[in-house]
Amino acid sequence: MIVKEVIDSPVAACAPQSGAVPSSRSCGIASTRLDRWALARIQATVASAPIRFALWDGYELASSAGTAVATILFKNRSALFGWVWDPELNFGEGYMSGAVEIRGDLLTLLEAIYRTFASSPARPWWLWQKSNDARAARENVHHHYDLGNDFYRLWLDRDMVYTCAYFPTPDVTLEEAQIAKMDLVCRKLQLEPGERVIEAGCGWGSLALFMARQYGVTVRAFNISSAQIAFARNRAREEGLADRVEFVEDDYRHVRGTCDAFVSVGMLEHVGAPDYPTLGRVIDRTLSDRGRGLLHFIGRDQSAPLNPWIRKRIFPGAYAPTLREVFAHVLEPHAFSVLDVENLRLHYAKTLEHWRHRFHTAGDQVATMFDETFARAWQLYLAGSQAAFRTGWMQLFQVVFARAGSNAIPWIRVSG
């Protein structure tokens, strides 16, 4: 607990005379043998990564793996020992507060670190996460998605799509790629005019409106973020689609009715593994005999908890599952038949590249809207995500499924 409190006040442990300005190079006291031992211990955990490490008084450890791509500078003792204590949490805490500074390119550094990580051993999927009940889900979603539509408008695409885009070629614009993604989802679901779609977790409503507009379906779209639902309803009215797209401010657990297609893009990450059986029952309760489903989610090659800093600062309650976990706990209990799986992780890396570029351009506005610490946290989150998808630390899966035995399935699957 002491470590955590110290980290929350990044320069407190350095020395009172150093003041409260975390950006100063040195906090005024010389590093000790213990400090240097700690730095060497940190370096040993990522020994194969070409990174230089430095302390507040100018002491440096050269890269142990060739020419360094960047330097990690600890600006005070609490940041240093915070990393030793819990590197996964406190790298983010230190970067966000300014007590850890990166000299060089953040993305390159993060990719180098991810590449050194050996794959995590599998852990029981239920051990390290508590259930997200409806109230917890609401708080978790509020934490992230109710930051204000103006904030997201600064760096998302025109349609406000906050999930992995699909780039037919790497050089199309983010706007084009988000439209291509929505179209790909519709084609994978084989939507026909007049069909009924349920969308669980609809963001600002882009996909629901796209499906109604381009494919002539009716949509009931669920979301527990008030800010997003208000925005989406307004768009439906403006586009004259309010009679065909209903935005419901409610939890996915309360989805009722029947549908020909069940779609969820970027929500499973927030459901949490203990509630996968609930999601499976919701789909089973709503999908018609000839129905198709599509789940689009961030996943992993092997089971592992999400980075604790991301869970603390960015996505409380979030979890990125393996395909096996989703099949075992969502689809298999109801004998849904998997038709098609596509891994789009390089498309998510590209999406994040666009978001980061726009976020960087809007840097001053973000800092004004919130503060510098918030901006740094989000820069780290976006760069860390891009690095994770580039290095294969994270995956992006689209899974298409149908009722067992249904022959209302495509003869040939769709492609980009």
Add this chain to the structure above:
Amino acid sequence: MIVKEVIDSPVAACAPQSGAVPSSRSCGIASTRLDRWALARIQATVASAPIRFALWDGYELASSAGTAVATILFKNRSALFGWVWDPELNFGEGYMSGAVEIRGDLLTLLEAIYRTFASSPARPWWLWQKSNDARAARENVHHHYDLGNDFYRLWLDRDMVYTCAYFPTPDVTLEEAQIAKMDLVCRKLQLEPGERVIEAGCGWGSLALFMARQYGVTVRAFNISSAQIAFARNRAREEGLADRVEFVEDDYRHVRGTCDAFVSVGMLEHVGAPDYPTLGRVIDRTLSDRGRGLLHFIGRDQSAPLNPWIRKRIFPGAYAPTLREVFAHVLEPHAFSVLDVENLRLHYAKTLEHWRHRFHTAGDQVATMFDETFARAWQLYLAGSQAAFRTGWMQLFQVVFARAGSNAIPWIRVSG
């Protein structure tokens, strides 16, 4: 045991005076109340299927579910009670021996039965199967694949491909569809000239030769069927590909060397679940850092043992897994990253339709080559398989994977 012995001699239990001709309508004795009770009990197990049931003396039970699509006639008491005792095994035994006769279309009847089956509850994957060690594997394979190349030539395509084909449109020929399948596999693997491929379970060598001929790769292809290996080596010599395609008569466990692509089409079914970890280690040992892999196999939506008659008469040691089982025991332990999954079950139903048609045409030759019982067993196996894929009782999965973190993966996946 008594039941089994009786079944092996189908008419013995009826009455000595009935002779040994199973095709006679009646075995000469009247059905009792017990026989009729047994028949009603059988009907109750498939009550929602539109099927008529009949006994040897003309007694009939009308369909309990609308107009009957076919009649199942028990020609003697042992066939009747064999079904009660173990329907999954003894339907096949009775049909094969002639003691159970189908009046109407066999395929339609089988589809009706499959549709009535509720999904099997999941069972522990290791409970109902013993490991196929190398000797058992050889015996199992010999049982099926060493029936003689002349037999398979009667009803397979020109290239002797004995796995699910890929029909770009449902009306292309089987020959075209098998070539399209081989090409699809090569494109999914992104084969480049000069790359090294290992194929585990190569049948008569069609895919190995296709890859070398059309994609310029070198192939080491493994198979434990002597008849198939001899045939394949001969083809390689005839085509002038013997320097680039090596056919090795050995078990997949003994695969050595390094490859850029690991491919296995229709072998996983014979590996058996207890040996999945072994297969995973073999792939891990052989695949290069930028390597890709493809597994093509018959699977299921939910865990269940293969039909016991199929295991007894057609495929000893075979098992059709769920995706979850393959991921859990083959891919995840080595952090292989799943890139792409496609379910081609309707293509397997279409493939089987072609095989059945050709098998039917070659009926007299099959009966001459073996005997009538063998021909009936194979007719049932082919019709049962077609019905299983049509009704979604079985699936056909192609899974593409790569090393964790490898970016030598396609930007856009291939399609038909």
